[in-house]
Amino acid sequence: MNTVIAFIIMFGLLVFIHELGHLVLAKRTGMLAREFAIGFGPKIFSYRKHETLYTVRLLPIGGYVRVAGEDPEIIELKPGHHVGLEFNEQGSVNKIIVNNKSNHPDAKVVEVSKIDLDHALTLEANDLDTDDFHEYDVDRQALFVMDEKETLIAPYDRQFSSKSAFQKFLQVFAGPFMNFVLAVGLFIALGFAQGVPAEEAIIGDVEPDTPAANADFQPGDQVISVEDESISTWRDLVMYVQERPGETLDVTLERGDDIVTTSVAPEEVEEQGQTIGRLGVARHFEKAPGDVFVYGFTQTYDVTVLILEAVGQLVTGQLSLDALAGPVGIYSATDDVVQTGFFSYVMWTAMLSINLGIVNLLPLPALDGGRLVFIGLEAIRGKPLDPQKEGIVHFIGFALLMLLMIAVTWNDIERLFM
Structure with a gap:
């Protein structure tokens, strides 16, 4: 069960951060983000805030941000369609009732003659009650109402295709970029929690009953040389010791202001089918x-x-x-x-x-x-x-x-x- 929870948290975090990058840059560049989704397939949770529907979906294989203009719009009106219109205080259309018009008795029912919701934001139609022809202004925040679900219209300047190539690049690139930002943040958090491995060959901890413990290695010792061969990094020490299992090695340590010399024979251990040497020491970590x-x-x-x-x-x-x-x-x-x-x-x-x-x-x-x-x-x-x-x-x-x-x-x- 711990693994299931850990996997869900990890997957959710990775996808959330990725899609958050897309979402933030979409909004920053003036695009209409219709949906922010974690997962694919049927919805298991949804929440709408302002213009965007936030959903969690069944299949944990990714996520997406649906921006107006990237895909064909779900609702498309054509001449001849009968719709209901509701108006704001300025007399502009603020709701277009696509179906179930009987649920909106105050809506004016019209037959669409011509509609432009991209640029002019106008709707030309015949009033079905009076047969009068009208041209209506459509509010930029007007809503389609279909199956009693509201969807914002998308004027052209809110669509992905209306933006410059540079703005599109930023919006698309922001997702992967945020994954790198997350990685940097996690590594920094790890650094503060457990410290940063020192580049030098400094002993952090000595396991009891190991060759290093028996040779009087102490935490804080810095290995200067082994068998008169200079050791400048932890990797140098590890490689040298691993290649000499069972051999007795003369090691020079810097302990505070003192120089200490000791002898140690790395124990033989099996790792990936090979016999390697091991001292029984851990790397030093710093928290600067x-x-x-x-x-x-x-x-x-x-x-x-x-x-x-x-x-x-x-x-x-x-x-x-x-x-x-x-x-x-x-x-x-x-x-x-x-x-x-x-x-x-x-x-x-x-x-x-x-x-x-x-x-x-x-x-x-x-x-x-x-x-x-x-x-x-x-x-x-x-x-x-x-x-x-x-x-x-x-x-x-x-x-x-x-x-x-x-x-x-x-x-x-x-x-x-x-």
């Missing part, structure tokens, strides 16, 4: 605020490089698609991480956040990276591409991604039962 903030950025950078290298190996065929993990594989890995403690869980969340940011920036249709490619082409051409053709490309891309997700999930399930 400056180091902690730097750690947040450097860790994010290092993990980003590792993931990009893995992506490159996938592209070149050096890494098999079997190495990919879907929701089932991530859940299984999360179960292992949760057993090792809260700090490991936070680090795992930060790494997945970076992974989500990178994957979304890949130039593939239906992903943010694919959308950024189209925005780049728009900037080069000086005009948008055909929305219908772009939509087809993204639809095909989404279908292929779903097939890949199914294949990866199937591999995850097979691995669980192997």
Whole structure:
């Protein structure tokens, strides 16, 4: 049960932060954000605030922000349609009743002749009671009412397509960017909670009944050299010791103002089918605020490089698609991480956040990276591409991604039962 809760919290946080980036930049650039959704499929929770409907949906495979103009509008009026009109105090239409007009006895029922809700914000219609022809002004905040559900109209300047290529870029890029921001924040929080691993070979803790304890290693000691070979970083120490299991090594330590020399024989341990040396010491951690903030950025950078290298190996065929993990594989890995403690869980969340940011920036249709490619082409051409053709490309891309997700999930399930 702990793993289920941990997975839900982690997934919700990663998707929420990603979609929050899209939502905030949509609003900042004047776009109408119709829906902010966590998950896909049927709604299990919804809440409307101002212009935006906030929903949690059944399938935990992502999320989205639905911006006016990105997809065809759900409600489209054409000449000949009969609708009910309600008006504000200024005489402008503020509600257009699409159906169930009998539930709105005060609405004026008309037959639409011509309607422009993008630019002119006007509606020309015949009054069905008097057969008089009228041209009505439509309020910018007017609502469609269909099946008793209200939907804001979207004047052209509130639509995604009306914005400059740069504004579109910011809105799309903000999602992945926020995943990197989250990772930096989590690593910084880890730094303050448990400290930042020192770059130098400083002993943080000594396990009892280990070679290091028997050789009188003490917390705070800094390893200067081993067998007269200079040791400048913790990695140098680890690599040197691991390659010499069972050998007696002369170690020079700096202990305060003193220089101490001792001998130690690393114990032999099995790790991934190999015998390596182990002293029984832990790395020193520091909590200086400056180091902690730097750690947040450097860790994010290092993990980003590792993931990009893995992506490159996938592209070149050096890494098999079997190495990919879907929701089932991530859940299984999360179960292992949760057993090792809260700090490991936070680090795992930060790494997945970076992974989500990178994957979304890949130039593939239906992903943010694919959308950024189209925005780049728009900037080069000086005009948008055909929305219908772009939509087809993204639809095909989404279908292929779903097939890949199914294949990866199937591999995850097979691995669980192997």
